[in-house]
Amino acid sequence: MSIQLQVDQLHWQINDKVILNNISFKVSKGEVIGIIGPNGAGKTSLLNSITKQVKNSANSKLTGTIHLKNKELKQYTSKQLAQHFALVAQKSEPIFSLTVTDIVKLGLLPHQGLFTLDSDHDKEQVKLALSKVGLANSSEKSFNQLSGGEQQRVLIARALVQRAQILILDEPTNHLDVFYQHQILQLVKQLKITVIMTVHDLNLASQYCQRLLLLNQGELICDGNPDEVLSKENLQQIFKLPCLLERDPFTHTPRVYFSPPHQEDEYKSSGANNG
């Protein structure tokens, strides 16, 4: 598989505080990668620096290189970058009552010049993307009145219209109930494009990502498939809680259980093992 994105020695520091510490990894075409780790580990910061949203200033210093298709990220204009990356932010609240179509249409922006009007092809693209995410009948609805899961799907449809090769999602399952969590991740996986996302829930990450990056305090602790990354040693060291590992009965991926510190002994005495 060809390398699409290559991150080398990425280091970001604000004053004396290290946000990202010499992170390196490669992303191949079509991979679904989950970035996991505790709060403040640098998950969203890593996404932001990949999408060039971090700028150097007097206090903030970003070093290292990122190559997108053999060309350094710095050489891309923001418009070119938008043709490669599509971002689904954690929270999107349009201030006025935009319709679903209004929002999906914005995905066309990186491909349009000034004064251009929507062509029939553009309109077709919007329709197609909406039907792909199962919202063909909601095109004229107000975005603000949709459920959290539907809003995420609209934003994914926008990313599809953007025709980006890499989809970046920041906590796509946040605030969603169990049904929508699985629906969104299933959808993302079926798109068959490269996906890099931060995921808070380790078990969802394990079920839907073929590769995980485990971050802690700005450092990349482990990079590999869920079985390699979700080891008892890694998890206990980073999350500072006793844990148990089992196999998910449906997907056969690793499944993690944490216990409050004082209850660990009770678990042991009740005969549970780390399977």
Added chain:
Amino acid sequence: MVNVLSLNKLTTKVCLLTAFLLISLVAGLNFGPANFTPGQVLNCLIASCDNPISEMVIWQVRVPRVLVALVAGMGLAITGAILQNTTRNPLADPYLFGIISGAGLGATLANLILGDELSITLPLAAFLGALFAITIVVFIAKALQRMEQLLLAGVAVSFMLSSITQFILYFGEPFATNRVIFWLMGSLARVEMSNFYVIATILLIAIAIIIALHRQIDALLLGDESAASLGVNVDQLRLLMLGLCAALSATIVAYCGGIGFVGLMIPHIVRQLIGVTTLKLVLGSALIGGSFLIWVDIIARSALTHAEIPIGIITSALGSIFFLFIMLRTRKTN
């Protein structure tokens, strides 16, 4: 099917609003202290006037006045719409950015320094004052490195400049002070055709730039992060739009004085009636804003028999009633 229907609905609305604007223009030309029949006015406009007096009244008083009301109303409403969309704040308008108080300070200083030659220099001084105000506002917001705090910076600057103005006026010569105070209330009584040309030129340039960038402005509605990920240079776009709005509203204020609430109220109506995306909003604001100010000016010159009411007083009164009405209605529906 849905798209076709909504497009037709939009076209119908735009046609109706355009028709209303034309009616407003005709009405604006027919109202006034001098009594002419609509036939006389029409004849004077398209063929020849009955006598030199009617020619003077219609061509040198009414036509410039109605045309300036048209472009000033359009300009103020568009300014409000763009400021609201680019700052993601439904309460943004030229007043809140210190543009009007800056113009007031410019006018007051010109009054203090130049005295009698005021009539020529007042618009220029007001324009410079408005640009000065917006420059400070942007400078403060940039120093804070937070463009979203533009509005708060605007409110602070606005109060500061107003207090300086009031201080100068308080100790100023009463006659000249009166002149500035009346100017601040807004009036179209002394406008000329040349004012129309200046405002219309800047308005057309502004509209062309907005049409070119309408999608990028729409992207800002989703938030800065999303807009940036769609390839929009957020700070640059916001600064450009701010400069454009400052130039447009400062020019209007310079010739017409302080006209409040148009920029706040009209986009609010347009969002309910036509839509929230930039193209629809600007088109609707132009049509409704233009008609609105023509009618306000008709009221200003015909409500009292012996005097004119300053136009800013009427827009502020209508604006505040309008907002109370909206608040009551939302409370009911909630």
